[in-house]
Amino acid sequence: MKRITSKPAVLAIIMACVASPLSAQESLPIRNCTWCHGSSAQGYTSAPRIAGQTHRYIENSLLSFKSHARDNPASKQYMWGAAANLSGETARGFAVYFSELPASPANDGDEALASEGKSIYVEGRPASNVVSCIVCHGPNAEGFEGIPRLGGMGHDYLKRRLEQWNEGYHAAAEPMPRIAKRLSANEIEALASYLSFVR
Ligand code: HEC
Ligand code: HEC
Structure with missing residues (x-):
């Protein structure tokens, strides 16, 4: 999990939000996202790829789930809960973290x-x-x-x-x-x- 330890500032923000101390490998907050978005955040079933997305857009999206401005059925079902308790600072930490992961193309169109x-x-x-x-x-x-x-x-x-x-x-x-x-x-x-x- 080199990519996590190489981002101490982001990790510090994220780690500050969990009650129990966790090793980088067992970074629970990241896994709160990747169990739906895929282990390297390339997307999985109905959850889209978020790796390599612009950090501003990720942050805006998280806030729009939290405020319920983004009310698509899958947003409501999956993301309203996931974003409900995120502070602005935590949302930014996740946004920077995922924006820096490498993105692979889905190549799944016609x-x-x-x-x-x-x-x-x-x-x-x-x-x-x-x-x-x-x-x-x-x-x-x-x-x-x-x-x-x-x-x-x-x-x-x-x-x-x-x-x-x-x-x-x-x-x-x-x-x-x-x-x-x-x-x-x-x-x-x-x-x-x-x-x-x-x-
Ligand atoms: C229970 C499954 C689930 C969890 C947990 C989850 N997501 Fe999602 N996420 C989804 C789904 C499904 C969508 C697509 C919503 C839609 O189609 O409108 C989505 C959409 C998003 C989007 C919008 C992407 C875009 O391109 O518009 C972002 C950003 C996002 N999630 C970030 C996160 C982060 C950060 C976490 C962890 C705090 C997280 N998600 C946790 C399932 C999940
Ligand atoms: C004037 C600027 C502008 C133009 C032109 C534009 N877009 Fe967008 N697009 C945006 C912005 C800004 C957003 C983010 C909206 C938000 O979530 O607040 C967006 C979001 C999207 C998304 C959502 C992506 C995601 O991750 O959920 C899709 C898909 C999209 N645009 C497709 C298109 C297509 C296809 C066209 C051309 C037919 C197009 N856009 C033209 C500005 C533009």
Whole structure:
């Protein structure tokens, strides 16, 4: 667990929040997250990859679960409880920790749709008022500060997020509700496929 011991400042923040002393190897707070998000935080079943996500976005997300602004069904079921007792400082500690872990691409989309997805990502669809994603999420879908990294995230997760904005969930996540509203089911499928392969 070299990566934990190499981050004493973050660890100190996290360790300060547990009642009993723990060795780095038995770092319970991290395991409170990784038992759902996967041991190296690459995502597992419905829990998305959080390794390598921008720290600002992770922190914002944790606070939005805590305030219930992010009200997607799986958020409610899994993350409202996980974030309920996090202080701002602890949320920041987790955010920095997970942002520094290496991220692997899920590569689980439909390869046949990747080139169409890339063209929507880069150029948008001016005829149907779909904006290009690249202007905010970056040339390599790497994200920036509060704008999340999308490259290499799981197909099913990306698809569900884009669909759920159209169903009215997480309405506070400006500007995504009005962007996602313009996307057809086929465009969502193509975007989620393309992004799953981006490194
Ligand atoms: C019981 C399972 C579970 C636990 C425990 C859990 N998570 Fe989650 N987490 C999820 C699921 C499922 C989602 C996806 C929610 C959705 O689809 O809206 C999620 C979403 C997230 C997101 C949003 C990711 C994104 O790309 O928008 C972050 C950040 C996050 N979790 C961080 C954490 C941290 C930090 C911890 C530990 C304090 C933690 N999670 C504990 C299941 C869990
Ligand atoms: C004007 C800037 C902007 C544009 C353009 C934009 N996004 Fe976003 N996107 C954001 C921001 C900011 C968030 C974080 C919202 C929040 O949770 O508060 C986000 C979040 C997301 C998420 C959630 C990721 C996660 O980890 O849960 C997905 C998926 C997404 N955007 C896809 C897209 C796609 C696909 C396009 C192009 C059709 C696009 N975005 C265009 C700014 C933008």
